[in-house]
Amino acid sequence: PPLIRREDYTPFPWLVPQIALEFELGIEHTLVTSTLTVARNAKAQRSDTIRLNGDGLTALSVTVDGEPAGDWSMDGDDLILPLHGEAHAIKVVTAIDPSANSQLMGLYASSGMLCTQCEAEGFRRITFFPDRPDVLSTYTVRMSGPKAEFPILLCNGNRVAEGEGEGGTHWAEWHDPWPKPSYLFALVAGDLVANSGRFTTMSGREVELNIWVRAEDLPRTEHALESLKKSMQWDEQAFGREYDLDLFNIVAVSDFNMGAMENKGLNVFNTKYVLADPDTATDADFDAIEGVIAHEYFHNWSGNRVTCRDWFQLSLKEGFTVLRDQLFSQDMQGEAVKRIEDVRILRSAQFPEDSGPLAHPIRPDSFREISNFYTATVYNKGAEVIRMMRTMAGPERFRAGCDLYFERHDGEAATCEDFIRAMEEGAGLDLEQFRLWYSQAGTPKVTVRLEHSGDTATLHLSQQVPPTPGQPDKQAMPIPLRIALFDRATGKHEGEQLVVLGKAEDSFAFTGFAEPPVLSINRGYSAPVTIERTVPHADLVFLAAQDDDSFARYEAMQELVVSHIVAAAGDGLDDAARAAGRAAIRTALAAILADAALDDSMRGELVMLPSQTYLSEQMLIADPGRIHAEREGLKAWLGRELESEFVALHLRVSEIPYGLEQAARGARKIKTQALVYLAAGNPDLAAQMAKAQYEAADNMTDRQGALMVLTGLDSAARTDKLIDFYRRYQGNELVIDKWFTLQAISLHPHAIEHVRVLAGHPDFTLRNPNRVRSLYMAFAGNPHAFHGESGEGYRMIADLILALDPINAQTAARFVPSLGRWRRIEPVRAALMRQELERIAASDRLSRDTFEQVTRSLG
Numbered sequence: 001p002p003l004i005r006r007e008d009y010t011p012f013p014w015l016v017p018q019i020a021l022e023f024e025l026g027i028e029h030t031l032v033t034s035t036l037t038v039a040r041n042a043k044a045q046r047s048d049t050i051r052l053n054g055d056g057l058t059a060l061s062v063t064v065d066g067e068p069a070g071d072w073s074m075d076g077d078d079l080i081l082p083l084h085g086e087a088h089a090i091k092v093v094t095a096i097d098p099s100a101n102s103q104l105m106g107l108y109a110s111s112g113m114l115c116t117q118c119e120a121e122g123f124r125r126i127t128f129f130p131d132r133p134d135v136l137s138t139y140t141v142r143m144s145g146p147k148a149e150f151p152i153l154l155c156n157g158n159r160v161a162e163g164e165g166e167g168g169t170h171w172a173e174w175h176d177p178w179p180k181p182s183y184l185f186a187l188v189a190g191d192l193v194a195n196s197g198r199f200t201t202m203s204g205r206e207v208e209l210n211i212w213v214r215a216e217d218l219p220r221t222e223h224a225l226e227s228l229k230k231s232m233q234w235d236e237q238a239f240g241r242e243y244d245l246d247l248f249n250i251v252a253v254s255d256f257n258m259g260a261m262e263n264k265g266l267n268v269f270n271t272k273y274v275l276a277d278p279d280t281a282t283d284a285d286f287d288a289i290e291g292v293i294a295h296e297y298f299h300n301w302s303g304n305r306v307t308c309r310d311w312f313q314l315s316l317k318e319g320f321t322v323l324r325d326q327l328f329s330q331d332m333q334g335e336a337v338k339r340i341e342d343v344r345i346l347r348s349a350q351f352p353e354d355s356g357p358l359a360h361p362i363r364p365d366s367f368r369e370i371s372n373f374y375t376a377t378v379y380n381k382g383a384e385v386i387r388m389m390r391t392m393a394g395p396e397r398f399r400a401g402c403d404l405y406f407e408r409h410d411g412e413a414a415t416c417e418d419f420i421r422a423m424e425e426g427a428g429l430d431l432e433q434f435r436l437w438y439s440q441a442g443t444p445k446v447t448v449r450l451e452h453s454g455d456t457a458t459l460h461l462s463q464q465v466p467p468t469p470g471q472p473d474k475q476a477m478p479i480p481l482r483i484a485l486f487d488r489a490t491g492k493h494e495g496e497q498l499v500v501l502g503k504a505e506d507s508f509a510f511t512g513f514a515e516p517p518v519l520s521i522n523r524g525y526s527a528p529v530t531i532e533r534t535v536p537h538a539d540l541v542f543l544a545a546q547d548d549d550s551f552a553r554y555e556a557m558q559e560l561v562v563s564h565i566v567a568a569a570g571d572g573l574d575d576a577a578r579a580a581g582r583a584a585i586r587t588a589l590a591a592i593l594a595d596a597a598l599d600d601s602m603r604g605e606l607v608m609l610p611s612q613t614y615l616s617e618q619m620l621i622a623d624p625g626r627i628h629a630e631r632e633g634l635k636a637w638l639g640r641e642l643e644s645e646f647v648a649l650h651l652r653v654s655e656i657p658y659g660l661e662q663a664a665r666g667a668r669k670i671k672t673q674a675l676v677y678l679a680a681g682n683p684d685l686a687a688q689m690a691k692a693q694y695e696a697a698d699n700m701t702d703r704q705g706a707l708m709v710l711t712g713l714d715s716a717a718r719t720d721k722l723i724d725f726y727r728r729y730q731g732n733e734l735v736i737d738k739w740f741t742l743q744a745i746s747l748h749p750h751a752i753e754h755v756r757v758l759a760g761h762p763d764f765t766l767r768n769p770n771r772v773r774s775l776y777m778a779f780a781g782n783p784h785a786f787h788g789e790s791g792e793g794y795r796m797i798a799d800l801i802l803a804l805d806p807i808n809a810q811t812a813a814r815f816v817p818s819l820g821r822w823r824r825i826e827p828v829r830a831a832l833m834r835q836e837l838e839r840i841a842a843s844d845r846l847s848r849d850t851f852e853q854v855t856r857s858l859g
């Protein structure tokens with residue numbers, strides 16, 4: 001498969017101002033008639049042919065201006081048509097079989113309904129079309145089909161006509177007035193019911209809202225509907241963005257490759273991000289639904305009204321929209337905890353990407369398969385980059401920059417450069433050097449040293465951007481760091497400052513410090529970098545206990561633990577050093593448990609140990625076995641040392657009744673955290689408590705938490721409760737996914753055997769991405785099981801990739817990065833991982849998706 005380069009962009013020679021589509025729908029046979037109105041693009045180089053992209057299609061007929069075209073040809077999957085005049089009408093008929101579409105791209109069947117996924121290049125699996133985001137058209141769509149099978153017919157925009165046809169069929173005609181690229185097209189036909197609501201926009205437009213689901217799922221749609229209303233309201237207030245149609249539909253689909261899709265006026269969602277009630281969804285599920293509904297809704301402006309010129313600009317819509325959904329969730333759920341969660345995601349998903357063979361800038365330079373670039377880098381680091389602009393400009397000026405961007409590019413297919421320019425002008429920032437954040441990959445490392453003499457504290461900073469594939473040498477980037485200097489005696493500081501490190505090395509002096517202050521740096525995680533510094537345990541204990549920036553407080557606690565485990569799992573610690581490290585952590589943790597001023601939600605964050613992925617990231621070459629043993633050993637020691645504190649905490653929060661308010665949610669979060677420590681320190685006691693928590697649970701958060709702890713323990717209650725949970729929720733796909741996941745992520749020494757058995761369970765199937773991820777993605781993230789010394793875990797994932805690739809290439813390719821980390825793993829395991837990658841590479845029928853990921857991982 002060819003390499004596509006950003007630099008090779010050229011505009012399409014033809015405009016397609018209008019498209020009329022006609023669908024005669026059937027699960028196994030759908031006939032598509034597409035009529036394109038085309039005209040020469042004056043801004044492009046003239047061409048006397050038009051290339052219409054296809055993917056696995058056969059043209060049944062091609063007509064130009066009403067005459068059968070005899071001179072078209074195929075170039076691979078694309079249809080090439082000679083076209084000499086200035087404007088034409090091209091009509092193409094294709095036939096497709098949605099039931100055979102296991103890739104879930106294009107038009108496919110999912111439990112009796114028909115739905116579409118077109119981003120990035122799925123539209124070409126439906127009909128021949130210039131399937132690229134810079135070709136914008138207005139769509140008119142007529143769909144017809146058997147009424148009993150598909151009572152509901154939905155498309156983008158507004159329904160303009162409907163009627164009955166012959167032989168029990170019916171039809172509907174939809175029109176979307178907003179020009180859009182083909183990737184935003186959507187169609188749904190099925191037996192669905194809606195939870196409906198209304199929203200009045202700021203200029204008084206009445207919008208009808210519908211959450212479409214299968215009848216049995218209707219009782220679990222209220223949270224989604226409320227989240228949608230909140231999102232619409234928030235985007236008006238926070239960004240001045242108003243909705244622009246009279247109708248907004250969301251459809252929940254069981255078989256879906258990603259989380260959701262922002263098709264104009266017709267969002268299609270994975271059921272996972274729609275359905276929730278307290279009995280079946282955890283607090284985290286509720287939050288994720290709110291966040292994803294917001295994300296897709298916000299795309300209506302950042303993505304749809306202003307779209308991307310080409311797929312290299314993906315972060316233009318994704319990074320920006322992730323930032324927008326993060327800011328929304330901060331406002332809904334509380335800023336401190338949300339920020340910590342977002343940083344945790346960045347560190348566990350994006351950092352490994354940025355330091356591995358798949359590293360790429362947020363605006364990539366080349367790809368073979370664009371689906372492989374819907375990454376944590378493009379999304380989450382992309383959001384961090386825009387967040388830095390916001391930090392440097394301040395919220396008001398940032399808003400002015402956004403306003404200018406939307407105003408200037410409304411209706412256009414724009415570039416990241418367009419966004420940067422709008423920010424420069426609208427927010428008054430000089431982003432000349434800052435552009436490097438778009439072109440350079442790799443997580444910068446900032447080395448920090450605080451020097452004190454006389455009454456001056458001098459901050460010495462240096463930065464290093466590591467080499468990444470294809471980018472051996474890097475330039476220094478502007479790194480905005482929010483800092484504060486604490487007076488050790490009073491525990492106060494004189495106000496926060498923003499320091500921008502723009503050179504390889506720089507120093508900043510602060511006067512008025514008779515004693516050496518305690519440095520709090522990268523507060524709020526103002527820059528997506530790693531901070532390297534040697535700092536006394538005492539300073540970290542100080543910050544963990546009393547920094548007034550919640551993120552910095554969390555960070556101090558993490559740093560304390562990270563430095564200890566990394567030292568222990570690396571060169572090793574002597575008894576004295578180990579004891580001193582553990583004692584400092586114990587002191588900090590005890591202070592957090594005892595702090596009555598702290599809300600439990602924040603407490604839940606502060607007590608969380610750094611993930612194994614993040615710990616491994618800190619080491620050039622990681623030994624997963626040793627890191628796991630050190631992390632578990634520390635947890636068990638803390639569980640024993642602070643046993644009575646954890647038991648008392650568990651008792652206190654167990655008294656708080658179920659509710660959706662912050663205090664009750666915090667109570668549930670810390671309740672299971674306490675069990676986690678106790679399970680490591682005193683398994684028998686924890687098994688009893690977890691069993692009791694499970695039995696008393698009146699909500700999924702408590703029940704899942706208790707079962708998670710039990711699943712990792714060898715106790716009789718483990719089997720009992722796993723059976724009970726399965727019986728209770730049999731038939732509920734999303735909860736059964738949880739049941740698979742809990743066993744795949746468990747600390748149980750036989751987790752890998754459990755996964756093997758579960759793969760043969762009657763409820764397991766490779767055809768449903770949620771189910772595949774619930775078992776195997778969970779397993780690949782379970783360090784002790786996946787990295788088991790025998791290499792069996794690696795083999796299992798490689799077998800999965802090979803089996804899944806022909807069925808669903810996009811989902812299969814997402815498993816490659818777990819093996820691709822081999823260069824950063826100790827040599828014995830590294831060889832086994834590499835061997836599995838080579839075994840995959842040896843297959844001669846790999847999809848483009850998997851081929852690209854495996855080749856890059858070995859390269």
Ligand code: B3K
Nearest residue numbers: 119120258260261371374
């Ligand atoms: N834009 C979609 C992603 C579609 C990915 C297709 N491979 C969802 C989102 O980011 O909102």
Ligand code: ZN
Nearest residue numbers: 295299318321
């Ligand atoms: Zn998105």
